[in-house]
Every structure is written in C-alpha cells, then in structure tokens.
Amino acid sequence: GAVVSQHPSWVICKSGTSVKIECRSLDFQATTMFWYRQFPKQSLMLMATSNEGSKATYEQGVEKDKFLINHASLTLSTLTVTSAHPEDSSFYICSATDRTDTGELFFGEGSRLTVL
C-alpha cells in the first residue's frame, strides 16, 4: 500500500528558532498533501493544503507567515515553523492520497514538536 513518511518524528527546539518538518510520499506521487496539527487530547485540525508547484492554501486562523509550506516536488512537502514559541508545541501530521479508487488517505507517522 501507499506509504507516507515524516521526518523528524520528534524535535525539541528553543523559543525563537525555526523548525522544518518533511513529509514524503514514498511510492506514489502526490500533487496535494495536507498538514494537520493536534494538541493534546484534541482532534486533528487542518492547517493547510499543500499544492505541488503553487502556493499552499491555509485554513482560517492559520498564520501563513509563521507556518511556511513548500511543495517543490511531487513527493515532498515541507512545513517550517518559523520563530517557534511554546504555544506551537504540538503533534504535526501530514497526509496524502494516491487518488486511487479506494479514496484512502495516507497519514505520516507524525512529528512531535516541543518548544522550550
């Protein structure tokens, strides 16, 4: 089956620094990927839709200058949390679909960010 991989699986950084998270589709091409954020004991909240070769589409309330998304190739999307603060600490998960008839969406393993 299709596989989506995220890296790193966890990261700890100091307040004010930037962190990059990668999301790769390993055995299929994904023109669209999605980035979610999940705070403890809460649901997954969609942050943005990452479009290959064009600008990402952000959900209402998500700061596009803070959460930079780049989808430079058909297999890689990156999320950069700029000038991270403790309130950005969360579980970030990406997803992608290989657009087969099953309609299944494949999730990465998730990246846990802790900002000190």
Add this chain to the structure above:
Amino acid sequence: QQPVQSPQAVILREGEDAVINCSSSKALYSVHWYRQKHGEAPVFLMILLKGGEQKGHEKISASFNEKKQQSSLYLTASQLSYSGTYFCGTEMRGTSYGKLTFGQGTILTVHP
C-alpha cells in the same frame, strides 16, 4: 465545519459492543474512520464512499447514510486492543480531493 461525534466517551468490558456516530451539517462525499492510540498517528480503519454503503472487516463495520449526512461505526465483541480514540473524517462535496475535517473524537476504553 467540524462533524459531531457521539458519544464523547465509552467504557466497555471485553466482549461488549459499541456504536459511534458521526454527523455532519454539510453534504458529504465520503466518511473516513480512524483509530488513534496515545502518542501515535491515526490508523486507517475504513472509508465509505457511497450513501447506503456498509463496510466491515472482522468485528468492526460502518455504515454511511448520505441522506442524513451521518455515519456510524460498529464495534462488536470488543477486544482490549480496540481501546483508543476514534475519529471520523468527513470529505465534503466541492472541496479538495482528500481534504478531511475531523470530528472531536470518541474515547473508547475496553476493560478486561
């Protein structure tokens, strides 16, 4: 708009059954069901694409009532491994392919 799941939490003993419901205020293209264990990414259970569709494997099945814009997940003869938080993810008509909006989750706890 976020779908509404009910109940918020369920406590079962091994072997008991449970039903988790997911309702949307908007027309749905598909409903996806996931289970998430603490600290892990969600694990795909199944997707329902057509109104009236029912699916299942082993003792977990689901139905999708397109007209009522709701889906139900059925867990029968529950096992300890079923414990976790269950999320429905809805894909609405007219949105990006694969764009899901998740419900708030239902915490399922199975005791021996």
